[in-house]
Amino acid sequence: MKRLFIALFWILSLPVFAQHTADTMTEASDSEAFKPGEMILHHIGDSHEWHWFSTDNNHFTTYLPIIAFQPGKSVEVFSSKHLAEGETYNGLKLEHEHLVAEDGGKVYDFSLTKNAFALLLSSVLMLILFISVGNGFKKRHGQAPRGLQSFFEPIIIFVRDEVAKKSIGPKYEKYMPYLLTVFFFIWFNNLLGLTPGAANLTGNIAVTFTLAAMTLLITLFSSNKNYWAHIFATPGVPKPLLIIMIPVELIGVVVKPFSLMVRLFANMTAGHIVTLSFISLIFIFRSLAISPASLAFGLFINILELLVAILQAYIFTLLTAMYIGGAVEEHHHDEADYQMEGDHIAPTAAH
Template identity: 75%
Template sequence: MKRLLTLFLCLFTFAGFAAEPTEGGKKGEAFNPGEVILHHVADSHEWHWFSTDNGNFVTYLPIIAYQPGKGLSVFSSKHVAEGETYGNFKLNGEKLVTLDGSKVYDFSITKNVAALAMSSLVLVIAFASVAKSYGRRRGQAPSGLQSFLEPFVIFIRDEVAIKSIGPKYERYMPYLLTVFFFIWFNNLLGLTPGAANLTGNVAVTATLAVITLLITLFSSNKNYWTHIFWTPGVPLPLRIIMIPVELVGVIVKPFSLMVRLFANITAGHIIILSFISLIFIFRSAWTGFLSVPFGLFISVLELLVALLQAYIFTLLTAMYIGGAVEEHHDDEHHAGHEHDDYGFAEQRQGGSNFGHFERPGVAAAH
């Protein structure tokens, strides 16, 4: 597996390393930290590894553009780098535009897409090999990567899925496990220098949140919708008011998932980059004595946040699914139920689903 990975990475790097001269003109310009930081956390059509005095080491990624009526165009982003035009196309910042102003849809393999494909491949290879070692070491204690990952799998199953969803948890295990490891792994990858900020991209978190929403809606039962349209245990006039509130809640839940993950990861990157930028703002290497320890501290904190955010996303997804598949309880007290305190909180707030956000564990992670 390791050899395969190395080969893969080698291929990737050989393909497009190109040294281009650094623009001397920029040296005199004032350092703009905001621009630099945003450039680092945003998506890009090229993979910028590092710069030296001799040039930038950049991998140019393919651009796939679709123009209604004109069809697909595929070309290397090298042709539109540094403000050049290629055919009808030009990069406005990172946005692909046409010279004549006609509509274009950008399906390019951007830095994030490339990182997404690579990390997905690594995940598939890693977990397939772990699965294989389960087959090979049948009836034996786990070892190696298997023993490292097994506690997480068991944790997601026992503490997240079973506790939040209940007896029907098994159907949702593949999604919960995939989303947990996908977010965790990509959070970690995003922390490595030169890598893409995938989970800190709003498009990625939005897609994950929408998948969660769809799974929740498709697995919802009658009880779920009764709670939304005719909330039990609430005075009649309030029930009318509760309907829009609950409906908004359906959308707000995945929206919060999207924003939480995106904001946490992006914020972490921005803080680290800000500390590093301080060196350039003050134009003094001595600032490093301040920036490096602080940057290191935030980096280590980000390692924790990477795991925590993956856990929170998975836990909340499981809780939303759990709310959708929960069967009606005759006794409204949820006696002896897993979510005892949470159930009570929900009732006191007039059955609002915002009760979810009041959980202490989650509140701490906001």
């Protein structure tokens, strides 16, 4: 257990130091035209190549496969090396990381970008980790948990008891796989995003959009008639007001997952931007004297980001569970109902 903690702290503290050195190395090379905005956006954005670091003479880069689909043409798969430094290959080129056709035709870009590749890696990591934990449960059936099993068990129980059971109610079991997967997916990728050279996966709007869309779809598909009754005939609201209430409630259906998408994206991206901005200060002021303050602030923000990593995973999972809970909730008497019932009962009693 102690060894595990030490390993964990080591892994968690790794990005703090390593990222700084990586940044200094990258940026030192082109110090004469340092543009922090560009550097930061390059770091948090997606890319068709995995740029590790550069020295004065060399770029250490892994070229990822480009998969392009142009309507009317066959699917093309080739290495992004052919497109490096603005080169053109098979009539395709990269403009600000956007794949465009030279003849101006439409291109659908399904490339395994840096984020897609990071997604694959983290997925494999999750599969190995949790399937081994699952096997541990099968192997040591009815025995006390050990190793990884005992590290993840309390977290799984926390998600089950504090998130799913409390927010969804008795029907929680059906949604457990999604909630657990989403929780660990976000947490792991948040942490991986903080490691040096890694992709900012959970700070990518496409990823958070997909996750939020899945939450929306699950909510809609598991909704019962009470959910829709609440939207189209909000209890306790006078009929004329429904003209306003129905659109508001319908917008609410979409706004809820939209907020999930923006919250995760903004939190992770903001953390990266702030950390990188502090590091950039050294290069903006061109002074070594600023580096202690810069590093201290960067370190602080990075430690904070470790907390934010699990917090955002928790918030996303909790809100997803609450939205599902709202959709599957059975009818209950709220205040408005009691008042209406009271009005009905009163004249009967007077008779």
